[in-house]
Amino acid sequence: MSNAMVWAEDHLTVLAGRLDGNRYLTAVKNSFIGAMSLLIIGSFFILLAYLPIGGYTDFMAGTFGSDWQSFFTIPYNVTMGAMTLWVVIGIANSLSESYKLDRMACILAALVSFLVLTPTEVLVGSGGTGLPLANLSANGLFLGMIVAVAAVEILRFVDHRGWTIKMPASVPSNVAKSxxxxxxxxxxxxxxxxxxxxxxxxxxxxxxTFxxxxxxxxxxALGATLPATLLASFVESALWIFGIHGGNIVGGIMTPIWLSLTSENATALAAGHTLPNIVDYQFYMNFVKVGGSGATFGLVLLLVFLAKSKQFRTIGKLAIGPEIFTINEPIIFGIPVVLNPILIIxxxxxxxxLCVVAWVSMATGIVPLTNGVNIPWTTPPIISGFLVSGWQGATLNVVQIVISALIYFPFFKVADRIALGKELAAEAEITAEASLGKPTQVAAA
Known part of the structure; x- marks a missing residue:
């Protein structure tokens, strides 16, 4: 390994370690991971409310009445539509564990602080006030994240200075905590x-509003641009090359931005408006990372069907199952891709x-923009493309897999030839030793 590679690995490892170990980024990342089940399930309800199937709307309206879409929009509104609440809870929970503070106190503190700052509206016809649901969705996401961190930090500050009411030991612990x-x-x-x-x-x-x-x-606005998406992809892949989990690092920073853009698309779909964003969370996960980081789906197909070395064929057979569900660590560490000068490019x-191809396809109207439905990141390509962008999205995934295989092919051929040469050399050495009557060395179990 060259001195430049060693220097880059050392410095990237330190930087990535600091970012991955940052308690605030970790709290944000954990909060979205914790809320993801709600966001995924909730966003499917909006798909059911607006299924692009001929006759579906008329059938539902004729069966359940003109307000039938509320059957699906209400579950969506209290899950994906109120995503900031669940993120605030997740951040407070993560920081409470990090600081060894009372979990319930931190969660309540973060929630009440966020709600105090959330603007209300006068309810038409009643004269009362209420919290607009939009203020609990992506519109309030960044305020919620900032307030959740600030609330727990203030709680920690007060707690460390002992500004609390101390109850006698005879008082039950739950009452004393309150x-x-x-x-x-x-x-x-x-x-x-x-x-x-x-x-x-x-x-x-x-x-x-501020x-x-x-x-x-x-x-x-920046995160929705093609250059920002390309930069995020480049950084993620570059980190993986040195064995650092690039998805965790990039995701911790970009997921709030991309999920906010996803929510905007879902809201526009529900309102019957034109979808505003090409780039969002589903665009990146399903049309950039086709098969996982490095878009390795095409590479796995090459390993399975064209590899001549036993090592590569074996890795391909072992990796194809996880790869279908966009889990590609067997490839990254099995070939390996990590610190592999041939497969880095x-x-x-x-x-x-693939990012440019998908962006151009959607910008020109060939493929519909992603519909705001959050699907699990393990959803297989083609199926995922269909769920978020219809049959055109599924077709785009097929094209992208072919492109992936074509890009990897010349590099795969070189790596496979080297691996095959090593295997043939090892077999020739064993044959030569056997012909001379020397015992073949066997590694101890």
Whole structure:
């Protein structure tokens, strides 16, 4: 290995370790992982409300009445449509474990702090006020993440200084915990209510509008661009080359942005509007990482059907099952791709090419934009393309798999030839030793 490669590996490992070990990024990542089941199941309900099947809408309306879509939009609204609530809970839960604080106190503190800063609306006809559901969805996502971190940090600050009510040992622990949280929660409510009051005299009127305008909107606009997506893909692949889990690093930073864009598409679909975003979470997971990081689905097919070396054929047969479900660690570490000077180029290049192909296909209208339905990342290619972009998406996945195989092919042939040469050399050595009457060396079990 060259000195440059060693230097790059050392520095990337340190940087990736710091990012992966950052408690705030970890909390954000864990919160989305924890909420993913809700987001996936909830987003399927919006698909049921707007299935693009001829006669479906008329049948449902004739059977259940004109309000039939509420059967599906309500479950969507309380899951994907209220995603910020579940992310706030997840962040507070993760940080409470990191700081060894009372879990319930942290979750309640984060939730109440977020709700204090969430703008309300006057309900037409009743004169009362309510929380618009849109403010609990992607619109409030960045505010929720910031407030959840700030609330737990303030709670930790108050707790470490002993500003709590100490109960006698005879008091049950659950009652003592409740009283110990009184002062920290009171401090939080006062602080965040003051913040809310201060924002009312600004041009933004509330914290959510301020965060959305100055932070969330620019970041999502940037994350929705082709260059930003290409950069994310390049960084993910580059990290994997050195054995660092690039998906975890990039996902911890980009997932909130991409899921926000996914939510915008789902909201537009529900409202009957034109879908606004080409790039979102499902675009990246299903049309860039076809087969996982490095878009290795085509490579696995080459291993299974064209490999001449026993090693590559065996790896291909073992890897094809997981690869169907976009799990490609057997390839990354089995060939290996890690620190492999031959396969580095296609591993980085292939997802970049697939990203451009998918983006152009959707920008030109050949393939519909992703519909905002969150599907599990383990959904097999072609099926995943169909679920998020119809039959055109499935066709695009087929084309992408072919492109992946074509890009990997010349590099695969070189690597396979080298592996075959080593196997033939080893067999020739064993044959030569046997012909000379020398015992063949067998590794100890």
């Amino acid at each position: 009283f110990s949280s009184l002062i920290p929660i009171a401090v939080l409510l006062v602080l965040f209510n003051v913040v809310r009051m201060l924002f009312t005299v600004t041009e933004y009127h509330d914290a959510q 965060i959305f305008a100055l932070l969330q909107s620019p970041l999502t 296609p591993f980085v290049l292939t997802p970049l090419v």
